[in-house]
Amino acid sequence: MRAYDLAESLLSNDLPRRWVHSKGVAGRARSLAPILGSDAALLEAAAVLHDIGYSPRIADTGFHPLDGARFLRAEKIDERIVRLVAHHSCALLEAEERGLRMELEAEFPMEEANLVDALIYCDMTTTPDGGLTTTPARIAEIVGRYGPESIVGRFIRRAEPEIGAAALRVESLMSQVNAQT
Secondary structure: OHHHHHHHHHHOOOOHHHHHHHHHHHHHHHHOHHHHHHHHHHHHHHHHHOOHHHOOOOOOOOOHHHHHHHHHHHOOOOHHHHHHHHOOOOHHHHHHHHOOHHHHHHHOOOOOHHHHHHHHHHHHOEOOOOOEOOHHHHHHHHHHHHOOOOHHHHHHHHHHHHHHHHHHHHHHHHHHHHHHO
8 A cells, every 4th residue: 555655665764663653543443344334444544644843854843744745746646645644643732832733724624524533533543563452542642742822732731622622433333334234
């Protein structure tokens, strides 16, 4: 799959832990296939690519969702994947903290809500080492890593209610599907 090759080429050597996380997020995305139908492969591709903007080879603004999305658009990746990467994990709130919200919104329209929720869920229930976690534990880990007064620390605490709500929506859909089988 081109998405895996691209993500690996940008992350595995320079940012190996980020690469492990990205593979874990993609695995989590695969687990949501029962609720995604024909969009399952699209979400998996966005999941493995979601953090490529951290790569020092493509970082420009220092805001990884925007840098990653711009790179993917230049690489002619499916526009829906590009939009998911641009908006992953409540990126609009972090963009606002960085003074980039208008730029992000102008360049990249929001993707379908169910896919946005699914990518939030996958990212925010996967540890930096690719394991499974809860959204509260993941948010606490992020705040601990970046510091509560950092841009990321402030943004993630502001995003916490939406992250939790997205996770609940995804878990509810998965419960409904599992109850039918």
